[in-house]
Amino acid sequence: MGGGNGMKSAMSREKNAKKNAAGAGSQLKVNAAAQTFKCVVCMTTFQSTTKPPQLLIHAENKHKKTLADCFPGVTA
Numbered sequence: 001m002g003g004g005n006g007m008k009s010a011m012s013r014e015k016n017a018k019k020n021a022a023g024a025g026s027q028l029k030v031n032a033a034a035q036t037f038k039c040v041v042c043m044t045t046f047q048s049t050t051k052p053p054q055l056l057i058h059a060e061n062k063h064k065k066t067l068a069d070c071f072p073g074v075t076a
């Protein structure tokens with residue numbers, strides 16, 4: 001009887017571990033996909049929700065450069 005319970009707990013733990021691993025993996029994917037803007041000067045990443053004007057502020061304030069210099073392909 002006791003052995004049966006131990007088996008159940010082990011399976012339960014394994015199930016949880018798999019669940020957590022899958023959750024962490026998908027979260028990383030989400031984070032990677034969300035960070036779509038990358039400053040080529042300092043490699044800082046910005047979330048896709050960041051507006052071009054905010055990127056321009058970064059470019060000008062951080063590097064004294066233009067938007068195109070830091071974020072090629074991004075237009076204000």
Ligand SMILES: [Zn+2]
Binds near residue numbers: 039043044059062070
């Ligand atoms: Zn930068």
